[in-house]
Amino acid sequence: MPDQKQAPGSVALGEIGHRLERLRTLSGLTLAATAAHCREQGLRTDASALSRIENGHRRTIDRDLVTALLRLYRADDRTSAEITRFLQPDTGTARRKRPxxxxxxxxxxxxxxxxxxxxxxxxxxxxxxxxxxxxxxxxxxxxxxxxxxxxxxxxxxxxxxxxxxxxxxxxxxxxxxxxxxxxxxxxxxxxxxxxxxxxxxxxxxxxxxxxxxxxxxxxxxxxxxxxxxxxxxxxxxxxxxxxxxxxxxxxxxxxxxxxxxxxxxxxxxxxxxxxxxxxxxxxxxxxxxxxxxxxxxxxxxx
Missing domain, CATH: 3.30.870 (Endonuclease; Chain A)
Structure with a gap:
């Protein structure tokens, strides 16, 4: 039986998390090292919070944090633009209102x-x-x-x-x-x-x-x-x-x-x-x- 996973607050946030995880892996960084770097930049986060983002379990993602992660992972301009596009208001960064x-x-x-x-x-x-x-x-x-x-x-x-x-x-x-x-x-x-x-x-x-x-x-x-x-x-x-x-x-x-x-x-x-x-x-x-x-x-x- 596959692992049971809760879906993200919006599908867009799940996609952001997936792409950030892939970039971090390619960079050879651990969650702990990534969290430490973010704290040095004045961003409040930890390995657990980053893990929830990557697994699509967060209802919102701070834009400054995404920007810092893209810089740390040395994402190229095209990749950065694609990921930040998911943060636009029309895609929703929180759970959409249900009927x-x-x-x-x-x-x-x-x-x-x-x-x-x-x-x-x-x-x-x-x-x-x-x-x-x-x-x-x-x-x-x-x-x-x-x-x-x-x-x-x-x-x-x-x-x-x-x-x-x-x-x-x-x-x-x-x-x-x-x-x-x-x-x-x-x-x-x-x-x-x-x-x-x-x-x-x-x-x-x-x-x-x-x-x-x-x-x-x-x-x-x-x-x-x-x-x-x-x-x-x-x-x-x-x-x-x-x-x-x-x-x-x-x-x-x-x-x-x-x-x-x-x-x-x-x-x-x-x-x-x-x-x-x-x-x-x-x-x-x-x-x-x-x-x-x-x-x-x-x-x-x-």
């Missing part, structure tokens, strides 16, 4: 590390989601979502089940009505064959998928059962891509029963991206996917 619904359930969502996921999802311009067992959350109907959440979290009281359902539907509306972005949903056929709730619930879910598949910016594909064994059997995941001015790298999220896990190391992102591409290329094309959904709707209507 009222998410603020209302913030304690519960942050406890699950799901609040950090939602912050990143809201900033992404491209989402690539592979699901093995259920329909992707961004495409779930209300009844289907309630049955899925109740089955996954039988330990939760009804009020928290309601909260998660409300959040899921809010995310779906944001995808449909918010700023344009690309969503690639790859659904294993086993997820569509698994009955969740009543036949009426499943029929409504399939009808929604069919309608969503014709929506600009949303590309839904089914990975057929005859694809056999593949990397997706390891479990579902989401790859997020951000505006270049906010974050230069993709990040990957996976989920456990109780929390969300963020992967941002280049090797992890590359592995998941390659896996998604291979699975995507083996999936039914959009027209055949809609035909597949039509057949399942007909089976439930008969």
């Amino acid at each position: 009222p619904l998410l603020r209302r359930h913030a304690d519960f969502l942050d406890e699950m590390k799901f609040g950090d996921y939602l912050d990143c999802e809201a900033q992404a311009v491209r989402l690539r989601n592979y699901e093995l067992a259920v329909v992707p959350g961004l495409l779930q109907t209300a009844d289907y979502a309630r049955h899925v959440i109740t089955a996954l979290r039988p330990d939760l009281p009804p009020g928290k089940i309601d909260a998660l359902c409300d959040v899921r539907l809010h995310r779906r509306r944001t995808l449909a009505e918010g700023p344009p972005r690309e969503f690639q949903a790859l659904i294993d056929e086993s997820a569509l064959r698994r009955p969740i709730g009543s036949p009426a619930v499943m029929r409504e879910q399939f009808e929604y998928l069919f309608a969503a598949s014709e929506t600009p910016g949303i590309d839904i594909r089914v990975l057929p059962a005859d694809a056999g064994g593949h990397q997706g059997l390891a479990g579902p995941f989401v790859i997020m891509t951000f505006p270049q001015a906010t974050h230069a790298r993709d990040i990957v999220w996976t989920e456990t029963l109780s929390t969300s896990v963020r992967l941002d190391q280049d090797t992890d992102v590359t592995r998941y991206t390659d896996a998604f591409t291979r699975l995507w290329n083996r999936a039914l094309d959009p027209a055949r996917t809609r035909t597949h959904l039509t057949h399942q709707i007909q089976e439930l209507t008969a």
